[in-house]
Amino acid sequence: MLSLFAACLAASPLAAQEPVWRHGSALLGQPRYTADFKHFDYVNPDAPKGGLVRLGVQGTFDSFNIVVAGVKGSPEQGLGQIYETLTTSSLDEASTAYGLLAEAFTYPEDFSSVTFRLRPEARWHDGKPVSVEDVIFSFQTLKANSPTYAFYYTNVVKAEKVGEREVKFTFDEKGNRELPQIMGQLIILPKHWWEGTAPDGRKRDVTQTTLEPPLGSGPYRLKSFDAGRSASYERVKDYWGASINVNVGQNNFDEIRLEYYRDATVLLEAFKGDRTDFRTENSARNWATGYNFPARQEGRVILEEFPMRAMGRMQAFVLNLRRDKFKDPRVRRALNLAFPFEEINKAIFSGQYERISSYFYGLDLASSGLPEGRELAILETVRDKVPPEVFTTPYKNPVSDSPEATRNNLRVADQLLREAGWELKDRRRVNAKGETLTVELLGDSPNDERVFLPYKASLDRLGIVTSVRIVDDVQHVNRIRAFDFDVVSGIWAQSLSPGNEQREFWGSQAAQRPGSRNTAGIADPAIDALIDRVIFAKDRDELVAATKALDRVLLAHDYMVPQWTYLKQRTARWNRFSHPETMPRNGGAAFPTIWWYDEAKAAKTGAPR
Numbered sequence: 001m002l003s004l005f006a007a008c009l010a011a012s013p014l015a016a017q018e019p020v021w022r023h024g025s026a027l028l029g030q031p032r033y034t035a036d037f038k039h040f041d042y043v044n045p046d047a048p049k050g051g052l053v054r055l056g057v058q059g060t061f062d063s064f065n066i067v068v069a070g071v072k073g074s075p076e077q078g079l080g081q082i083y084e085t086l087t088t089s090s091l092d093e094a095s096t097a098y099g100l101l102a103e104a105f106t107y108p109e110d111f112s113s114v115t116f117r118l119r120p121e122a123r124w125h126d127g128k129p130v131s132v133e134d135v136i137f138s139f140q141t142l143k144a145n146s147p148t149y150a151f152y153y154t155n156v157v158k159a160e161k162v163g164e165r166e167v168k169f170t171f172d173e174k175g176n177r178e179l180p181q182i183m184g185q186l187i188i189l190p191k192h193w194w195e196g197t198a199p200d201g202r203k204r205d206v207t208q209t210t211l212e213p214p215l216g217s218g219p220y221r222l223k224s225f226d227a228g229r230s231a232s233y234e235r236v237k238d239y240w241g242a243s244i245n246v247n248v249g250q251n252n253f254d255e256i257r258l259e260y261y262r263d264a265t266v267l268l269e270a271f272k273g274d275r276t277d278f279r280t281e282n283s284a285r286n287w288a289t290g291y292n293f294p295a296r297q298e299g300r301v302i303l304e305e306f307p308m309r310a311m312g313r314m315q316a317f318v319l320n321l322r323r324d325k326f327k328d329p330r331v332r333r334a335l336n337l338a339f340p341f342e343e344i345n346k347a348i349f350s351g352q353y354e355r356i357s358s359y360f361y362g363l364d365l366a367s368s369g370l371p372e373g374r375e376l377a378i379l380e381t382v383r384d385k386v387p388p389e390v391f392t393t394p395y396k397n398p399v400s401d402s403p404e405a406t407r408n409n410l411r412v413a414d415q416l417l418r419e420a421g422w423e424l425k426d427r428r429r430v431n432a433k434g435e436t437l438t439v440e441l442l443g444d445s446p447n448d449e450r451v452f453l454p455y456k457a458s459l460d461r462l463g464i465v466t467s468v469r470i471v472d473d474v475q476h477v478n479r480i481r482a483f484d485f486d487v488v489s490g491i492w493a494q495s496l497s498p499g500n501e502q503r504e505f506w507g508s509q510a511a512q513r514p515g516s517r518n519t520a521g522i523a524d525p526a527i528d529a530l531i532d533r534v535i536f537a538k539d540r541d542e543l544v545a546a547t548k549a550l551d552r553v554l555l556a557h558d559y560m561v562p563q564w565t566y567l568k569q570r571t572a573r574w575n576r577f578s579h580p581e582t583m584p585r586n587g588g589a590a591f592p593t594i595w596w597y598d599e600a601k602a603a604k605t606g607a608p609r
Contacts, residue, residue, distance in 0.1 A: 019106040021117065027095035027178060027497045028540045033245075040090050042584035043249025043594050049235070051597020052255045052608050053577070056267045056276035059473065060228040060260050063209035066187065067145050078233050078258050081251075082216030086116050086135070087184030088246050091587030091594075094310065095497035097184045098246050101130055101217070107180045111171070114180035118165040123240040124190050124217050132167045135159070137191035139169070141206055147515045151504055155179060175536050178499035190215045217241075219251035232257045249580075252596035264447065274574060277608060278591055281570040283447075284349035291572060300605045302575050305568040310586030312363035312494035315356055316560035317441075317455075317487050321521040322512075325437060326486075329387075330420040332558040334413035335439075335487075338458045339561050342401040348450050353564035355397050359551045360494045362567050365544055367552040369394055374545035378533055379552070385526035387556040395555040397562060406458075413462055429463040438465045440486040444476035448489070481515045489563065490519045496586070498547055502531045506554060520559050527553060576602040 024031035039045045066079055087097040087105070099105065102116040122130040139159045142149040156179070158170040169183045193215040194206045204210070213222040219242070223234040233256045241247050259276055261267040268286060271279050272293055281287050287303075295301040319326040319335065326332060341355050358366035371379050371391065379390060400406040414424070422429040422437050429437035439459060441452045452468045459466040471479070479485050492505055501517075503510060508523040510516035530550040537543035569588040577591075578598040584590055602608075 019115065021104040021106050023104055024096060024098040025105070025180065026093065027181060027499070028537075028543060031096045031098070032093050033090065033098065037245050039245055039248035040092070040584075042092055042580055042582055042587070042590075044580045044596070045249045047249050047252045047580075047594075047596040048599075049252050049596075050254050051252075051576070051599075051602070052257060053253045053278065053592050053595075053597070054257045054259060054276045054608055055592075056270055056279055057258050057260050058262070058264055058267050060262065061231070062228065063211065064214045064222070065206065065208070065210050067141055067189070067206050068209055078220075078222075078231055078256065079214070079216075080218075081220035081233050081256065082214060082218050082222065083187050083189065084216070084218045084241075085185050085187055087181070090246075091584030091590055094586070095178075095181065095495060095499075097181045100241070100244075100246055101188055102184070105180065105184065110174040111177050111179060112174045113168055113170045114183050115162060115166055115168040116184070117163070118167070119241075119244075120165065121240050122217060124193070124215055125221050125236060126193075126215060128190075128192060130188060130217055131191070132161045132163075132165065134188055134191045135167045135186070136161065137194070138189040139186060141189065141194075142187070145207055147513065148504075151510065151513065151516065152182065152500070155500075156183065176500070177538075178497075178535060182500060188217065190217075219247070220256065223255065228260065230257065230259050250593050252594075253592055254597075256592065264445065271572065274606075274609065277576065278571065278573040280589070281572055284352040284566070287352070287570050288350040295574075300575055301572060303570070303572050304589075305570055306583065306589045308362065308567055308569055308588050310496050311588075312358075312360040312365065313356070313491060313565055314359040314361065314494070314560070315489070315491045315563045315565055317563065318490040318519045318560055319487055320483060320485055320519075321523075321559065322483055323486065328420045329558050330416040331422070331437075332561075334416045334420075334462070335459070336558060336561045337398045337409040337413035337416070338455070338462055338464075339398075340400050340406065340454055340458050341397070341564065342399065343406075344451055344454055345564065347454075349564070353566055356562040356565050357395065357397055357555075359492070359554050360498070360547060361565060363494060363496060365494070365496075365498065365547040365551065367395070367548040367555070371549065371552060374541060375548045375552075378530070378546055378549045382526040382529055382553070385524075385529075386553050390552055390556045395552065410458070410461060417462065424463045427463055428465060436465055437463070438467070438486075441466065441468045442476065442479065442485045442488045443468070443470050444473045446470060480519060483514070483521065488519065490560075492517065497543065499535050502534055502550070503528075506550075507531055522554075522557075522559055524553075524557070574608070575605045576608065 023035040024033060084101050086100060086102040088100040090096055101118060101122050103119040105114055105116045107114040118130060124130060136159045143153050155171050155173055156169050157172045160168050162168045171179050194204050196204060198204055198212055211227055219236055219239050220233040221236055223232040225231040235254050261270060268290060270276050291303060319332055321327060345351055345353050360366045398409045400409055417429060421431045443452060448470060449468060456466040456468055480488055504517045506518060506522045506527055508528050510518035511521045511523040530553060533546035534550055537546050571589050576598060577595050579595045
């Protein structure tokens, strides 16, 4: 890294050092791949190109403009194949970035800025070069029109052109080693296209929804679509980046077709009817019983699980802390004690799930036992601001694996509610003001009722007046954005190297911002301080210790009622495809990115329609 000289030498010619341009960068440590690498180890560089893959998507879409917040359809649903970012990551490392649109990047030792140098060969699909002006336009446009990006780029105070192909981002804080990588993830949009005129003579407006096929620079372009129902993306045969090292062996299909379905049951039946080729199965019941049909028995449909080694998660019932009834931690703990996980897991999920007991469940970042060593030292800095049990009692979810255990849990919950001022009168929980303790479980799918109703029955036994409400997905999203809910389900994916996103998940600044990922409304100075310890960690050991400390304090507050998870990706596919022999350690199935159409298998299975 470039060394920094003392301020007194800043004006000296000796202080002017040549920047260290990097082909890649690891958040902590060194990148695995050297500057002369030919391709990632986990790809097949000789993978054949060709074939069609059809993917089913639950939902619909009404725009191809990713800038407008709240539109249906996202980069993950096809547009991510059209647009590109300055850097990309590998699937066998943690938080490592390599140049994509940018051939190299540089940042000072204090991480106060980052400069990217664009590849001269990078082109939009209309042949125009990807320019610094495009990068600055993308940053300013996304930050101005998307609350999510505005928060994500809060610490970026300037974007400027510093060379013909060089763009510099300046930050308002030092020592945040993740900010250079965050800027590398910026989606680059074509400035000239958005400021131009559509074929119908209408001036394009980046703040409005549109179904005009977008201009991109990526390996695919939009071929055709049926609004709200399907969209096909074709491989760009003269794609500028086909032979660069981070792309070799990837983007092998000639066509990726997305078929949209509004109902999960119909989506599964479409797969079984050979209308889609590949699906990730998130229903334990479907995985256990939903694939017993002839094509699977004949070997034409393959079920395969892939380990999820690099992704942790918190999935939980989220309690809206903005409502007075959930401000008392005794009430929140009582709601956890009432959740009959073991009963639900056995009756509904065929016993496949394990209960989550960490905000970083599945990773080595999850807290356990009592704090010690570096983690304890970090917690000592906020001792006066956190619950005392952080230092004395490891977090445990209640277990209700027998009628006796369930009764004991409800007895403890009853006592906690009484201590919190909620007495039981006429089979209802009321406080000194005569107010009844009510809870509405809000969902967006009829499938939610399978879990909500047993939970409701348990809460009813405590005298908590509980209702279940299922709304359409648009109303569900809008109510969550407006914080108009009691209890909803939420999921937060966690990486091996957590950082700035933790502010968005649990930070005070995000607690009252509509649309933030801080769904619960957590606003706690100790948690803010621990998030900063995570972000500004200087080595892996400190990062792990700080994350465990953050996890431990979040758990101690009982902000949420943890749900369940399965630490493998369940997949089902029609047997027309192949993947590399050695799969990426951290990529799960990585479909369709590193897979290819296998003509020999397809001949036996039958070609897709």
